Amino acid sequence: MQLITCPWCGPREETEFHYGGAATVPYPADPAALGDDAWARFVFVRPNPKGPATEQWSHAAGCRRWFTAVRDTRTHRFLATVDIQPEVPR
């Protein structure tokens, strides 16, 4: 029942949001170059810190934008939410 601050819409009910997991594991630049262990780490392993976690959320029932958030997993408090900056397409 938290309020989450969407960088686009402002504070909204948590039930409007979708949790998208860790924001710190990008898709590998060249998956074919990875061994089975390294690939498994990308597919399955995500940080699971007890404390601040950098995560992806989307305002699924609102503007539908994804953003990055830093949330303390001990308290569920959001420490920051920021828009994702576009990068040059690969």
Add this chain to the structure above:
Amino acid sequence: MSRVDGYGWAIDRSRTVSVTVNGRAYTGHPGDTLASVLFAHDVVALGTSVKYRRPRGIAGSWTEDPTGLVQIEEPFPEPMLQATAVEITDGLVARGVNGQGRLAQVPDHARYDRLHTHCDVLVVGAGPAGLLAARDAARAGADVVLVDDRPTPGGALTGTERIEGRPAREFVADTVAELATHPGVTHRQRTTAFGHYDDGFVLALERRTDHLRDAPTTRSRQRVHRIRAARIVIATGAIERPFVFDDDDRPGILLASAARDLLHRHGVLAGHDVVVATTDDSAYAAALDLAGAGARVRVLDARAAVPTTWAARCADAGVPVEAGTTVHGTRGTERITAVVVGDDRAEVPCDLLLVSGGRNPAVHLFSHVGGPLAYDEARGAFVPGGELDGVEVVGAASGAVDPLEEMPPLVLWRTDGDPARQFVDLARDATVADVARAVGAGMTHLEHVKRYTTIGTGHDQGKTSGMLAAGITAELLGRPVAGLGTTTFRPPYTPVAFAALAGRARGELFDPVRTTAIHDRHVRLGAEFEDVGQWRRPRHYPRPGEDMTAAVLRECAAVRGGVGILDGSTLGKIDVQGPDAEVLLDQLYTNLMSTLKVGRVRYGVMCGHDGMVVDDGTVLRLAPDRYLITTTTGNAAAVLDRMEEWIQTEWPGLRVRLTSVTDHWSVFAVVGPRSRAVVGRVFPDVDVSNEAFGFMTWLDTTLDGVPVRLARISFSGELAYEVSVASEYAPALWDRLLAAGAPEGITPYGTETMHVLRAEKGYPIIGQDTDGTVSPHDLGLGWAVSKKKTDFVGKRSFARPANHDAARKQLVSLLPTDATTKLPEGSQIVSFCDAGALPPPPVPMLGHVTSSYHSAELGRPFALALVRAGRERVGEVVHVPVGTTLVPARIGGSVLVDPEGARRDG
């Protein structure tokens, strides 16, 4: 009768109300509770205790009471309410409970609903502190919500106090009246804030009808208020607690504050011969009030000295006060007849024992949201021990000392006696002996003690007993209370009916029902429906006398032999636009979409990062920078979400935008060898010949000026056209297609026939023939996996060792060799069986039947199955346990009808 004149501001003596308790009729007045009616009739015993079957009465005057539990029988059964908190209405029937409540055997047709409120300030509790906080906020112009759980405002005020120079009731009335003049103020009584969550969110339950005689049936019985407040003022007061002594559970033992409450609110004198046993000043007021109302009262103060002003007032009132004395036990059977007092264990006759052992600030709401609690050594209670943003605790809830207090309290948990007869938690029949056993067993943490003894798990959730258990445990361990572990409270503050929390989310409103634009047509055609995700889809259209098997066989034959029509509108549709649309689709589909030419259609498969199939569908290239993709019905939202996530988080620079157009477009599949004639008739301007309009192409046309899209896509192997139109025109288009198809005998068909037809062709249904552990190669869809692309989602996982296991399960067909048994879907497949019998378990399994149907075309049942190394086993006979028999079945290739693909062009 123990009603006294001149008291009872909460009751309306001009009217009487009749209720039945434990089979006996009683009368009371509007404003009474079950508890006050019983006390008015000198009834103190109500039920029996859960474990020792001891008589139990009422020990409090509101939701703190651990023992006076009733089962409501009329007007509608409700288990386990506190007699102290049930307002009476005519015809109410209740009985004391013996540990377990009873649920109604009939559905509850009452309404329950929710209301959302946003405000600047929420004040919880309309006692003096709450009223003042609400008034201050209102005067400052804030939007204020004030909620209070009791029927009337005023909190613990008895009416004898003076506030702001006025009698307390006047102060309350004036303040409430002033609040009503502020347009920004909402004030609700009978509304319990039961849960406090992050960021100023509070859930409060309003009881709206039970206290009314003739509530309109349209009025919701209970309402959950969902209140979001910028600031929350917790003014929930404090809860008096007793202390523990021998036989402290006897009916006729009451909290001192409760007796005062009964007197002033309800005009009930709870006893005539009263002993007050106290450890603090607060009980003196009770003693004086009861004496003033005509009772014989004597006070035992456990402290070595007594507060002089109070004692003097007692002397004036003829109330003897003894210092350094307390109660050690009680006598009586159904009701207390005497207390055992002092070191010499003298017996003092009485019919009511009032106990006051200190106060527990009602810090529950503060604690719900993580507010830290600290143990106040001097008062023997947990108080707010830190700050919370946007939350303020005021009045008695904050641990503030009563201004009338002269002398500090004595922290006393129990007096000397027989631990086995000293009840700590009356609700759970748990004694000091139980606590002692727990400690003796090695328990050092309060949580362990509570679990060992079950203290605090009763209906009142330990509102009075929790602190006693902590104190007694600490004493037994010889440790400070603060060292026993942190206390936290969790919602709900008081119990809440399941139905109230469910609200209106029941039946059709439990989850939205989605229907297509021509749902009424399906209903008129007599369709049987099936739930697919939230959608309700026609499964088949039985004719009179047909069961599903007969209807589906007929529909299948009609399609393969003539023409059928399917409402395919529920398929997910996503409009993908932008210069990088092809980059995105190449990454998400296993096959190449960038090479797809405008005007053409391609089947595509999507995998997860783990290389397992998650969805499939067709992709239409509408323009160099625009595609329309379809998804399975159940996965539409998930696929859109995946795609959005990819373009917003992985490759946020991609110039591409996605729009769901699932509901925008209605799609009808016109299928079968006669489909060309039907479509040609409806769209005379379109050249529907195979040469002009080939397989896996699409074109746009119009019908009476309305844009229509046609596509040559087939999910049955037959010649087929998908006809799409904006949903507002869908009914008209459907009607036209049916009318045009009448000469061909066009047959509407449902999902079941669609499934049979696709299965005959070996086309998998994602989610039915797959389960998240199946790769495209397992499905025989290796042809749809690009070898040219250096990467796409899932590709790297195809290289893992398990993906190359020769024993992987593959999609194949299964034909029962008897040509008559339809294998149940879900059946397991075994290879070896000796003389028709299975070996003892565990029996190795080869796979399972994913789809199974009667085929009109084949004239026999057939199945699809995932079988270990299935493609290598084609021709092999395996066995399928069906009930008690083993059905032999031959493995075949997955395509059973028209393996050459001769039919798709008509």
Add this chain to the structure above:
Amino acid sequence: MTTTTAPPTPPGAHLPEHPDFLWRNPEPKRAYDVVIVGGGGHGLATAHYLARNHGITNVAVLEKGWLAGGNMARNTTLIRSNYLWDESAGIYEHALKLWEGLEEDLGYPILFSQRGVLNLAHTEQDVRDSVRRVEANRLNGVDAEWLGPDEVAKVCPIVNVSDDIRYPVQGATFQPRAGIAKHDYVAWGFARRADEAGIDLIQHCEVTGFTTDGDRVIGLRTTRGDIACGTVALCAAGHTSVLLDELGIPAPLQSHPLQALVSELLEPVHPTIVMSNAVHVYVSQAHKGELVMGAGIDAPTGYGQRGSFSIIERQMAAAVELFPVFARAHLLRSWAGVVDVTPDASPIIGCTPYDNVVLNCGWGTGGFKATPGLGWCLAHTTAHGEPHPLVAPFGLDRFSTGALVDEHGAAAVAH
């Protein structure tokens, strides 16, 4: 004045007594042959079987809070073995067989009540998945039946099997041998036996780090001093990642809040256990008469032992939808644990890159039922330095090879 005649004690409204002695509270020694990190059900069961099956008793169980106060104290006690895949059926059925004799083994009234579990099917696909699981269970020697709606109503008359609900019940799988037990009693039963065997149960002792020497962990840093160890068995459930981060072992675990709730005590109305994946609720009526309910995890991760109330509201709606008679039952208390969830909804058990560290985690929402079976197998793994055959398929390496044991992909149910 009215009198109330004392009726007989309602069945179960109170519970059997605990023994007079449970455990010592020893000071930690400076070294043990085996150190088990985490005094939940799994850690305590492992300790018991180390002593009972392998004669290893120079063992400490280190618990950061109060003993068995984590998920063991918070779970809804469903016990069943009707899992889909052979690997799962193997370990869960081994556990169920142990449950059937556990009361005797522990000499503790653990209130194991085999009242059966119904897993409801609400869609055609649910039906297929259910039949598939029933058939697989039978071939694996696990008792299982498929019941139509009428038979469901016979087993549990209060389930609404009519068509007037949003997702009508199409049938259910039924495992008669499934049941519930009293979680604290189970934990304390194991703890008492371990203590009797001389194993030290050390509370308020958090492991904060490890001292390593090459491929071995030689000591643990704790809030009660350093402790040297022969072998380390990690049984920290929701907190496993915190320890694995210290050891530098990457593992696919996410810690999520999982909530549960109880009603007040009610006369018996619900004779079995009902689970519904499609409408997201499961319910049993525990020994004293309270309805015990749960649903799914909260989507975001979290270590706070606190979940979102929206999940509870949703499960209330589901409960009243499926069981109309529950309308006026009351939510009395709700709580949450922290469950360690894996990508394939199966546990991770076995060896680690450190020679003397064995790992047990990832049981997510469903590890209570495994308690004795896991304890048995992990004790074996610890004693022999090699995975017990029943847990061998659950090694960490399966994520690299792709040989997952995907229980949710197979639409089986959690808990």
